[in-house]
Structures are given as structure tokens and as C-alpha cells.
Amino acid sequence: MGAAGCGGPAGSGDVTLKLVAADYGNSPKTSSSVYWKKLAAEFGKRHPDIKVDVDVRSWKTVDADVAAMVKRGDAPDMAQVGSFADYADKGELYSADQLLSVPVQSSFVSQLAEAGRVDQKQYGLPFVASTRLLFYNRDLFDAAGIKAPKNWADIASDARALKDDGVPVPFALPLGSEEAQAETMMWMLSGGGGYTDTTDGPYTIDSDENVRTFRWLKDNLVGKGLTGPVAPGKLDRADAFKEFTEGKVGMLNGHPTLMNDARKAGIHFGMVPMPGKDGAAKSSMGVADWMMAFKQNKHAKQIGEFLDYVYDDQNVLDFATQYDLLPVTYSANDEMSVDDSEKDLHQFQKTLSTSELYPFGKSSWSQVSGLIKKDIGQAVEPGNDPQQVLSKIAKQAGAADAAAQ
Template sequence: MKKRLLALCTVLAAATALTGCSQSGGADPGAHKVTLWLMKGSASDDFISTFTASFEREHPGVDLEVKIQEWVGIGDKVNAVLDGTSKESADVIEVGNTQVAQYVETGGLSELTLEGLRAWESKDWLKGLSEPGSVNGAQYGVPWYAANRVVIYHKDLFESAGIKAPPKTRQEWIQATQKLDKGDQQGIYLAGQNWYVLAGFIWDEGGELAVETSGQWVGALDEDRALAGMEFYKQLQALGDGPKDADEETPPQAQVFARGRVAQIIATPSQAAEIEAANPALKGRIGFFPIPGKTADKPGAVFTGGSDLIIPERTGHRKSAVNVITALVSEKWQTELARTMSYVPNRTNLAHVVKGNEGAENMAPGAAQGRATPNSARWAEIEAKNPIKPFMTAVLTGQDPKLAAKTASDTISTVLSSDR
């Protein structure tokens, strides 16, 4: 497998330099424009306008231009900026947290290790955001915000079943769901191929989707701990009528929940708005709780979605680009973004700022336990082929779990270890 040699800043270098590797530490001279690319839907218009005005007041001479980008086709646009073939320019770019490794392999990213150690409270970063932004010990992506799955539940159905408090452990969860699964009522609607949920169960068991050894990635779904996670998924999925051969969007699980006869789904809290739009009678009757863990002392592991911020090496205004990131990850703007957009802030010591927002408040405990997919530049190819989905369907339809897992693991190994 080809390996890109990455130049790393070291702690020793930090003692003698004020910026990242091969970068100037001085202030950007004169009046100039700094361009920030944000993804559509990541921040409200009010947040963007207020942040822009504040930043420009605090940095006289800087014209901050925010350009909104679509997710479709964004990879090619970012790569074009990084390799210098784009007619557009960007000084700071928002990217999906699991995309950073791809851009590092492509080349053209500015290392941000030193800034992260000094100014951005990196010790408290959510691991599900920070770890994907780090490659070979160097930080390229700076955590911005997170969102993760919780259990969305129908309060009336819980009350009718005599369940007075959300479950705290897997065992309590299964017992409660068994009570809720009766007649035409589903204890939980869990599609058979919701592999992000499965990943959390696997991590809870101490398993992995894939592991890296001596630079080689190997699929790990056929290991006993991963199979234990799949077994729990199977037990839970059986307490409803979710399809065994489709994912959570086929049909959209929020629409199924909106019919009023499903007690629970596993989704991001933002889907509550979709449920209420489809069935206004459920407004005020929807609750949230963290996905339960194996023990009551901590919630279950979850896949952390969200965004990191990167700086292209080709920026002509690195100092100002760093200042933009410093502002965006500051407590003031993390608080404003989290409260405005119902996100989880980028670090654990800010979880309290979403208190009172029921959805975000219940995401925060899971986010503290959150993980990301294997940090391989080729993981996107795994998701495109997605051997995990047929593995799940095979197990749920009675096929041999070990054999199905071995088939999926072999595919993962082949894709992650191949040269392009």
C-alpha cells in the first residue's frame, strides 16, 4: 500500500517556532480578503452574518467572505483547491470529519498540530472529531461541531407500557422494548442495514470495523467482539418490523415513526422536526435519551458525525485563516452555533451549553463516547461498496454470522489495502 511521507511538526519544534511546519508566523500584511467555505445547512444565515461582522471588527483590514458549498461534488472541488487547479480559492474549508484522511493523502493540506496544542483546547476535543482529523500523529482537521444518534421515543407509548424512565443499560433497553412490542405496535423500528448503529454496538463490545497493523488495514467484522455487537443488533431489531434488507432511509424511518405506532427509532434529534411535520399530533410527545451502554455508568458508543476545519497549504493568508478557526472554535461561537443549530460543541467541557435543548442535551453524553470510522483515505470506497449492509442482512435472515462476516471483512481488507 502506498504511503505518503508526512512532514510532522514536533514538540521540540514548538519550542523554537510559532507556527506549523514550513509556514510563516507573521501577521498577514495589509488589507486582504479571507475566504471561508461552509457547507450548506451547517450554520444559519444569522450565525454567518453575525460571525462575519464580529470577526471583521476584531481584525481590521480583513474582509471575510463566506461561500456556501453543496455536499454533492464537494470532494472534487476541495481537491482542486488543494492541488491548485481550481479557479476558486479558499483559505479555510469545512469538511466532513471522516474526509480529512482523503485530503491528506491527496496532498496540499496545512498541518495545524502546533496551533491545536497551544490555543484550541485540544485536550478536550471530541475524539470522534479530532481523531479523523489526525494522520500519523499530525493534526490537519480542527473539530468544529458534532451530531450523533440518540433514541427518539414516543412518550405516550412509554407511559402506556408503564415505563417511567428511559433505560440506562442495554438489558433495561431490551426489557423495555419487549414491553413496547405488542400487537400492531412496534417496540422499535430498526432497519436491518443501519450500519452506523451497528458500529456503536461493535465498539461497545471492544470490536472494530477494521484495524491497521504495520500500515495495513484488515477488516475485523469476523472477530468475536464484532460478532457480539451484531448479535445484540439482531436481538434489538427483532422487536419491531423493520426491513431486514434495507437501510433506515428505505422507507425513511421518521415517516414510519410519524404513523404513531412505533415506540422508538435511533436517529439524530433533528428528525423529530420531520416527524412532527408529518404528524402534528405528536408535537410535544417526542422524547430523547442516549443510546444505552452495557453498564449504567456510561452511554453506548456512537458514530460521531460532524465537521472539521482545514486550511489549504496554498493559502496566501495563513495567519488570518488560523484566526478564523480560532474564532469559530472559541467558547463564544461554539456556544452560539450549538444553541442555534442544536449541535454538540467540539469539546467535552462545553457540553453544558446545550442544557435545556432536549435533543442536543441527550446527544452530548454519547458524543463524549463517540467514535469515527477507520481513519483510512479509502474508507469512502468501503461506504460506496458497503459490504457491511449485506453482512447484516445475512445474519438477520438466519445465515451463518461468522461466514457472512468473513466475506465482508475480506472485502474491507481488499479495498483498504489496495493501491489506487
């Protein structure tokens, strides 16, 4: 792992670019540093005047690490992390059109490019993407004599049948502090709502649609004992996933990583798009991680040349397939869609074109996400009014958004 800020030996390049990137691996062998160092070396052969110094850090610290670097005046040239809007608001980032060639800039999947905008200009370059599907345990469903749900009524009736058949957790609803903002968004979209109406519009957390969604969850799943013994507000996603791989969960929302974990555990599972209230949902939830480029070292030309190489289809595919993620460009997605060796990801790909992402372009989002993680579980607790809980979060989110303007 290279140290950010270190230059190469004499004659190794006229410009040294510093890249800080998140680690998607879980061991030295699978670390993202292996990918980045190989990519940087190959790029260096084509551009001997540009050296790329790679510093790969844990997802647990990388966002805070980059923030600390920027604060002390030692910003990297590029950072591949989880958010970008704060830096864009402060004028610290290059926009996409200042860096990328036209073909690369126009290659991004439109939903992802749109989510990377702040004030109608793209600063966040999507690096990898993912979507979410509803997983179900086929063996438990067969034993209960039920089929995959197509609407909310099916979810409720399937969950009841699973409970009657002795399944400990008919529907896992992780609204705990780990990733409650994701589970919340999936259900909001399923109910015709969302966090905002437009990419840069105000928060709509307590909209009528969202309130109806959480009332349905409270009355039809949680209140009827169909979400297991742990209160949703105390259940983290990792624990829900673990129970699914142990055969204790009938249904839950999941991402591609769960496929491999479940398969290794011998779970016979199926996947369907998250149903809407009365049928197909208007959209699914998409997730993206981001690349951004800082102005501090004035290396726009060299950064652009490197990022054009990063977004070459083969490089995009190599990284995405290694970590069971989705490519961020149309052409790379087209390649993946006809590759039988990646057929497990094809269902996730199908929902990418209708996906909606977090409001990444709002610099208040990280704070609002924290509010949701902290309080959203209260919306389905016995004795609580979902509207009051959502209105409380909405008021705090509005204040955070106003303060960030």
C-alpha cells in the same frame, strides 16, 4: 452566497481567504451562509487586511465540489466539510499546530481532536459534533406497561411487548443505504466492538464481538419480527425517523434533530444512552464535521487568525445551538451544560466524553463506509450467516485500506 475565488474591491484587504462551507439549514433564512457572512464581516472589522470570501454549498455536493476544486488546482484556503484524510495523506493540508494558537489548539474535546489525526498529527479541526441516543415513545411504552431498556434483553422484551400491543415497528433498525454505517457502529459499540481497535489501526469489522452483535440482532429482533414490515437492509434512517414522528415506532437510535421533529408532531418521547449487552455500553457513538486548511495559497498566518476567531467560545456556541448540535471545545460545552435553554441537548452532551467516532483519519474510510451501506443489511437477512457477511466486508475494507497506504 459568495463565489469562491472572487477577490474584494480595491482596498478591501491585502489577502482574500476563500472558505467553502456546508449548509446546515433548510431554507434561505436558516442557511449557514447567514452565520458565515456575519462572522466574516465581524472578523473583517478586527482584521481589515484580511477578507474572507464565503461559499456555502449543499451537504449533498460540498465534498465533491471541494474535491473538484482541488483537482483543478483551485483549492480553497479552508473547507468545512465531512472528511479530510485524503488531503492530509497527499500533503495538501496545514496541521493544527501550523495554524492555531496554543489555547485554541488545546481547547478541543479530546475525542474529537484524536479523531482529526492522521499519522499522529491533527489535520482535521472539529467544527461541530453530535452523539446518538436511544429514543422511545413514552405513550406506547406506557400502554404496553414497559420501561426504558437498560440492556439488550430489555430491548428484546420491550420490543415483544410493543408488538403484542399492536405497534407496527417495535424497534426500527435502519440498515439501508442512507446511513447504515451509523446504525452499524452504534450496535458494534453496544456489543463491545467497533470498526477499529485504535484510531489508526486496521479494520476489525468481522471481530468476534461484532459477529456476536449481528447474530443477536438477527436472532432476537429481526428474526422474531420485531423490526417492522420493511427489511432492515431496505430501511433508510429518514423513513424510520418519519415513522417515529407518526407514532408507529416504539424505539430507534436518533440524533438531536429528531427531538424537534418528534416534539412538533406531538410525540411524547424519552431518551437513554444506547444500552450494552449486559448493561451500560462501553462507549457511545459520536459524530463530527470538520474544518481543514489547504496549503496551496500559502496563507497559513491569515487562516490561523481567522480560525482562532471561528473557535471563540461564543461563535462556537452560536453555531451549535442554532442547529441543535454540540460544541467542540471544552469551555463551550461547559457553558452549554449550565444553560437551561439548551437542556434538551444536555443528555447528548453527557455521552460526548465517552464517545467514539468513525475512523475519520483513515483515507479509506469513505470507501469502506460505502461498502457497509451497500452490504451490512445482508447480515440480518433470513438464511444468511452474519459472520460470512461481515468477513466479506472486512476483506474488502482491508484491501481498500492497503490501497490507500
